[in-house]
Amino acid sequence: MLPSVDSVMLEQRAQSFAKRSIKNESKMQGLRLVLSMIDLTTLEGKDSAEKVKSLCKKAVHLYEGELAEPLPHVAAVCVYPSLVKVAKKALEGSGVNVASVATGFPSGQYPIDVRIGDVKKAVSAGADEIDMVINRGAFLAGNYKKVKDEIARVKNSCGNAHLKIILETGELETYDHVRFASDLAIEAATEAGKISDGEVFIKTSTGKVSPAATLPVTLVMLEAIRDFYDATGVRIGMKPAGGIKTAKQALHYLVMVKETLGDEWLSPHLFRFGASSLANDVLRQIVKQTTGHYPAGYDFSEA
Amino acid sequence: MRRTVAKTYKLYIGGKFPRTESGRSTIVKNKRGEIEAHICQASRKDVRDAVEAASKATSQWASITAYLRGQILYRMAEMLEGRREEFVSAIQVTGNATAAQARKEVDAATDCLVRFAGWTDKISHILGSSNPVAGPYYNFTVPQAQGVVGVIAPQSPSLLGLIAMIGAPLATGNTVVALGSHLHPLPSAILGEVCHTSDVPSGVVNILTSTKKELLEHFATHRNIHSLYASDVTKPERTLIEEGASDSLKRVSYLHIQKDAWYDQNQTASPWNLEHFIEMKTIWHPSSSH
Numbered sequence: 001m002l003p004s005v006d007s008v009m010l011e012q013r014a015q016s017f018a019k020r021s022i023k024n025e026s027k028m029q030g031l032r033l034v035l036s037m038i039d040l041t042t043l044e045g046k047d048s049a050e051k052v053k054s055l056c057k058k059a060v061h062l063y064e065g066e067l068a069e070p071l072p073h074v075a076a077v078c079v080y081p082s083l084v085k086v087a088k089k090a091l092e093g094s095g096v097n098v099a100s101v102a103t104g105f106p107s108g109q110y111p112i113d114v115r116i117g118d119v120k121k122a123v124s125a126g127a128d129e130i131d132m133v134i135n136r137g138a139f140l141a142g143n144y145k146k147v148k149d150e151i152a153r154v155k156n157s158c159g160n161a162h163l164k165i166i167l168e169t170g171e172l173e174t175y176d177h178v179r180f181a182s183d184l185a186i187e188a189a190t191e192a193g194k195i196s197d198g199e200v201f202i203k204t205s206t207g208k209v210s211p212a213a214t215l216p217v218t219l220v221m222l223e224a225i226r227d228f229y230d231a232t233g234v235r236i237g238m239k240p241a242g243g244i245k246t247a248k249q250a251l252h253y254l255v256m257v258k259e260t261l262g263d264e265w266l267s268p269h270l271f272r273f274g275a276s277s278l279a280n281d282v283l284r285q286i287v288k289q290t291t292g293h294y295p296a297g298y299d300f301s302e303a
Numbered sequence: 304m305r306r307t308v309a310k311t312y313k314l315y316i317g318g319k320f321p322r323t324e325s326g327r328s329t330i331v332k333n334k335r336g337e338i339e340a341h342i343c344q345a346s347r348k349d350v351r352d353a354v355e356a357a358s359k360a361t362s363q364w365a366s367i368t369a370y371l372r373g374q375i376l377y378r379m380a381e382m383l384e385g386r387r388e389e390f391v392s393a394i395q396v397t398g399n400a401t402a403a404q405a406r407k408e409v410d411a412a413t414d415c416l417v418r419f420a421g422w423t424d425k426i427s428h429i430l431g432s433s434n435p436v437a438g439p440y441y442n443f444t445v446p447q448a449q450g451v452v453g454v455i456a457p458q459s460p461s462l463l464g465l466i467a468m469i470g471a472p473l474a475t476g477n478t479v480v481a482l483g484s485h486l487h488p489l490p491s492a493i494l495g496e497v498c499h500t501s502d503v504p505s506g507v508v509n510i511l512t513s514t515k516k517e518l519l520e521h522f523a524t525h526r527n528i529h530s531l532y533a534s535d536v537t538k539p540e541r542t543l544i545e546e547g548a549s550d551s552l553k554r555v556s557y558l559h560i561q562k563d564a565w566y567d568q569n570q571t572a573s574p575w576n577l578e579h580f581i582e583m584k585t586i587w588h589p590s591s592s593h
Contacts, residue, residue, distance in 0.1 A: 292524070293524040293525065293526060293547075293550065294350075294351055294354070294521070294524070294525040294526060294527065295526045295527070296525075296526035296527035296551065297358065297527060299526060
């Protein structure tokens with residue numbers, strides 16, 4: 001039976017996280033934390049080696065100007081499998097991970113052997129993290145066992161690479177489905193053997209479907225993570241992706257994580273943002289807070 | 304006796320009429336001491352939002368044809384004419400103008416806008432050039448828009464002054480964030496409604512009502528305002544503007560007009576006023592023959 005989520009209370013609760021007042025020092029601390037949690041992402045058909053190289057430069061050196069306190073680097077750079085090698089080389093020794101989408105991203109509508117092959121190739125090319133998509137067609141058709149088996153197979157193919165499981169909540173229709181898919185994904189990924197904290201993430205979206213990440217949907221997933229932790233003591237990570245464009249939104253997410261899962265999750269080890277334009281808005285806020293002047297868009301690199 | 308409904312005028316930002324982020328408003332009283340209207344008192348965050356809206360609109364406004372920009376400015380003049388009486392009484396609420404003087408100001412503002420509308424597609428002929436070069440090239444210099452222009456309008460004349468100062472940057476393809484007269488705020492508050500109903504794309508004109516004391520510094524230091532156009536500023540205000548602007552190498556220009564000269568179009572709507580808001584681009588193009 002599907003779990004049932006009280007959507008009215010859920011949305012009300014999610015909205016309440018946007019009403020905390022976070023100013024000055026705590027805001028600055030939050031913004032720096034956000035930067036360190038970003039998976040800087042480029043997932044376009046027009047991605048080229050040069051584009052990825054410049055993104056990697058940005059991942060390591062977020063801002064050219066001078067700030068009293070040096071900025072952290074982002075958590076990872078997220079690219080298509082064919083560009084993993086380029087990113088790996090560009091990020092060597094920087095501490096920034098390379099994440100690769102795989103399993104026929106973004107649709108996942110390919111034969112399972114092709115999807116597994118996709119994962120294996122990305123891992124052998126050097127990906128530290130794999131962002132997989134679940135089979136939404138099978139999920140919505142009620143073929144849960146198939147979805148689960150596929151996730152388990154992908155997990156087994158990851159080797160040492162961490163796994164993020166994209167539910168694509170924008171296609172799952174209801175909060176009940178989101179909760180069920182979260183439980184299913186966590187169960188499938190942990191069934192093969194004991195996993196360490198942060199080895200498995202659940203992730204909202206590919207960024208190719210609207211709506212992408214929202215506060216309520218992320219809250220449902222955080223609750224699934226909390227319940228799993230209470231039952232087993234294992235910490236699953238969370239990654240909202242797509243649609244988080246402003247520093248303010250990102251701070252709302254941090255509040256929600258803290259109040260749902262606790263301080264332990266306020267680390268790039270267990271929480272990530274999948275975003276491309278978020279970094280620049282956070283930088284803008286940090287520079288404004290530091291210099292007192294509003295910076296211009298051209299003060300920050302585009303990549 | 305019926306109680307009259309006093310209007311609350313809001314800001315005009317990005318094609319919308321938001322209340323100020325700060326939630327503050329001030330009362331505008333007429334000469335009999337009665338409450339005429341409420342006016343939003345914009346804060347620095349409203350400047351930030353307005354600049355955001357203005358910079359989103361720059362590429363569209365600069366890339367439509369100069370002819371179309373002229374038509375849109377002319378349309379604004381039409382709307383201004385249509386609301387003539389509203390502006391006449393708005394000017395009189397806080398000002399000392401007689402009805403005849405107020406009417407003269409509205410008419411001059413409308414005519415000024417028409418003149419700017421005319422300049423849109425002619426300015427490049429005056430300021431641009433085809434340059435003689437020693438080689439098989441055509442060489443052109445053409446004027447282009449600068450981007451977002453911050454306007455600090457004079458306290459008086461409140462409508463004519465504002466129109467003269469937004470007209471020049473608008474005609475050359477810039478978007479505008481304007482701070483209207485603080486002493487006589489009603490005409491600038493109503494002007495947003497004129498822009499809104501005259502095909503001006505959202506974000507091209509943004510109008511704030513507040514004090515210079517609070518906002519001048521943020522106009523000067525905001526790095527995404529590319530050019531600042533001020534009138535009726537004191538020496539300390541000039542220092543504040545120029546020091547703030549130096550950080551981003553922002554262009555600063557002033558409109559100095561003596562009281563009666565506001566009615567002289569050669570001073571308010573001269574093509575040399577437009578010259579402050581352009582960048583010159585020179586293009587070399589190979590020619591087939593020598």
